[in-house]
Amino acid sequence: xxxxxxxxxxxxxxxxxxxxxxxxxxxxxxxxxxxxxxxxxxxxxxxxxxxxxxxxxxxxxxxxxxxxxxxxxxxxxxxxxxxxxxxxxxxxxxxxxxxxxxxxxxxxxxxxxxxxxxxxxxxxxxxxxxxxxxxxxxxxxxxxxxxxxxxxxxxxxxxxxxxxxxxxxxxxxxxxxxxxxxxxxxxxxxxxxxxxxxxxxxxxxxxxxxxxxxxxxxxxxxxxxxxxxxxxxxxxxxxxxxxxxxxxxxxxxxxxxxxxxxxxxxxxxxxxxxxxxxxxxxxxxxxxxxxxxxxxxxxxxxxxxxxxxxxxxxxxxxxxxxxxxxxxxxxxxxxxxxxxxxxxxxxxxxxxxxxxxxxxxxxxxxxxxxxxxxxxxxxxxxxxxxxxxxxxxxxxxxxxxxxxxxx
Amino acid sequence: xxxxxxxxxxxxxxxxxxxxxxxxxxxxxxxxxxxxxxxxxxxxxxxxxxxxxxxxxxxxxxxxxxxxxxxxxxxxxxxxxxxxxxxxxxxxxxxxxxxxxxxxxxxxxxxxxxxxxxxxxxxxxxxxxxxxxxxxxxxxxxxxxxx
Numbered sequence: 001x002x003x004x005x006x007x008x009x010x011x012x013x014x015x016x017x018x019x020x021x022x023x024x025x026x027x028x029x030x031x032x033x034x035x036x037x038x039x040x041x042x043x044x045x046x047x048x049x050x051x052x053x054x055x056x057x058x059x060x061x062x063x064x065x066x067x068x069x070x071x072x073x074x075x076x077x078x079x080x081x082x083x084x085x086x087x088x089x090x091x092x093x094x095x096x097x098x099x100x101x102x103x104x105x106x107x108x109x110x111x112x113x114x115x116x117x118x119x120x121x122x123x124x125x126x127x128x129x130x131x132x133x134x135x136x137x138x139x140x141x142x143x144x145x146x147x148x149x150x151x152x153x154x155x156x157x158x159x160x161x162x163x164x165x166x167x168x169x170x171x172x173x174x175x176x177x178x179x180x181x182x183x184x185x186x187x188x189x190x191x192x193x194x195x196x197x198x199x200x201x202x203x204x205x206x207x208x209x210x211x212x213x214x215x216x217x218x219x220x221x222x223x224x225x226x227x228x229x230x231x232x233x234x235x236x237x238x239x240x241x242x243x244x245x246x247x248x249x250x251x252x253x254x255x256x257x258x259x260x261x262x263x264x265x266x267x268x269x270x271x272x273x274x275x276x277x278x279x280x281x282x283x284x285x286x287x288x289x290x291x292x293x294x295x296x297x298x299x300x301x302x303x304x305x306x307x308x309x310x311x312x313x314x315x316x317x318x319x320x321x322x323x324x325x326x327x328x329x330x331x332x333x334x335x336x337x338x339x340x341x342x343x344x345x346x347x348x349x350x351x352x353x354x355x356x357x358x359x360x361x362x363x364x365x366x367x368x369x370x371x372x373x374x375x376x377x378x379x380x381x382x383x384x385x386x387x388x389x390x391x392x393x394x395x396x397x398x399x400x401x402x403x404x405x406x407x
Numbered sequence: 408x409x410x411x412x413x414x415x416x417x418x419x420x421x422x423x424x425x426x427x428x429x430x431x432x433x434x435x436x437x438x439x440x441x442x443x444x445x446x447x448x449x450x451x452x453x454x455x456x457x458x459x460x461x462x463x464x465x466x467x468x469x470x471x472x473x474x475x476x477x478x479x480x481x482x483x484x485x486x487x488x489x490x491x492x493x494x495x496x497x498x499x500x501x502x503x504x505x506x507x508x509x510x511x512x513x514x515x516x517x518x519x520x521x522x523x524x525x526x527x528x529x530x531x532x533x534x535x536x537x538x539x540x541x542x543x544x545x546x547x548x549x550x551x552x553x554x
Binding site for chain 2: 147148149150151155156157158159160161162163164166167170171172174175178219220221222223224225271272273275277
């Protein structure tokens with residue numbers, strides 16, 4: 001495919017912003033979003049009057065309490081934005097589908113500067129008993145006011161007490177142990193690497209050292225996944241500004257160029273019917289991204305790979321080509337290859353396991369920081385030229401390849 | 408001691424598409440939609456055969472036998488006072504791309520393994536019969552297989 005046919009290359013990330021991030025902040029999702037948005041708009045050298053596009057994942061009340069963030073219209077009204085293009089939704093290539101949509105919108109001339117945000121208040125919501133809100137995951141009230149009844153995908157899973165992604169992904173981990181000989185000690189390296197990097201990130205939620213002994217002694221959630229294999233719910237908002245590449249000379253900060261996006265979903269869109277449990281949708285998203293670029297895995301200097309659960313990161317390492325299929329266990333053993341000074345520095349902010357479950361967008365924010373050389377104590381040497389961001393990895397997945405210079 | 412599934416089960420909402428599946432166990436048989444043209448089994452229920460697109464799907468009983476594709480022991484107490492229970496992903500004997508998320512019952516967690524043969528049983532709850540699976544062992548014959 002010719003480079004001028006790759007419309008995502010007409011987009012750059014010109015600004016990034018993050019609100020306060022923490023546990024039970026007690027602030028509204030709209031308040032956090034406005035905070036992050038104003039940081040990102042200023043970072044891009046713009047004012048709100050320049051923002052003519054808006055996009056989010058998912059918005060509009062999807063999922064259990066604290067998950068969705070404010071709907072687009074709420075943010076538009078709070079900032080009195082005058083929009084030429086607006087979009088939101090929970091379907092598509094992972095959480096960063098909202099960023100991909102913005103890239104295509106600026107390439108199509110529908111907007112010039114798009115504010116894209118992802119906001120969670122899951123920590124505050126769960127403190128108020130939000131975890132009991134299973135009905136929000138696909139249930140509907142019984143006619144007699146009894147327990148909610150399950151519809152859609154949830155009907156095939158919830159009646160068996162498979163109530164969380166941890167139950168579904170635990171079975172992915174068990175299958176990988178069976179097929180590839182993955183061990184808990186190998187899996188632990190994702191959590192240990194994240195915590196090492198988080199200790200260098202002042203905004204991370206968990207910064208105290210984590211040892212292999214701590215990991216192996218942690219309580220099980222759903223075997224073989226333990227507490228440290230699961231990300232930490234938090235409150236926080238991440239915002240980015242997606243601008244047309246023509247804005248690059250006027251941007252006050254070094255922009256991140258979008259080199260390629262990976263959006264494919266070729267297997268069945270299902271947690272339990274997907275053809276290969278050991279890849280899930282990461283396989284298709286990664287393959288479709290590499291089909292759109294001349295860059296290769298060897299060109300990538302920093303990898304920000306979704307770790308909602310540690311096992312997803314293992315899958316991404318393989319599917320993106322940093323190691324062979326089934327080889328991520330030996331690849332991460334000892335942790336050197338994925339450390340800040342290693343072959344492929346991984347999840348440099350601490351990831352969601354230690355820095356907080358900002359639900360995909362935290363990885364994008366960190367990739368942009370690293371490409372700018374603004375990673376502080378956790379900066380990868382170089383600074384890096386090429387970063388990859390992966391979101392999701394169950395039945396939905398999306399990837400973006402970002403470069404410091406124009407590809 | 409591993410319990411036989413979660414202590415509290417949120418149940419499926421029955422509709423015209425899924426009613427046959429969730430009530431199939433009333434006669435002790437497990438049923439899936441099957442295509443009258445290409446003979447594939449289809450799950451979850453669909454309006455047309457997703458393999459050949461023929462409008463020829465009808466519920467049909469299967470043997471109730473399957474193989475554990477993967478499993479997990481849920482330890483987290485999503486429900487008050489819940490003992491650990493085994494969630495299993497079972498591939499049906501008839502077709503290797505049809506799987507059910509279910510519970511593996513009547514066994515201890517340490518005795519469950521990927522590749523293990525299992526047979527269906529049903530947990531009756533209100534108006535539904537939830538298919539669950541127990542190991543097929545020499546000392547305990549599986550339920551009579553369906554024709």
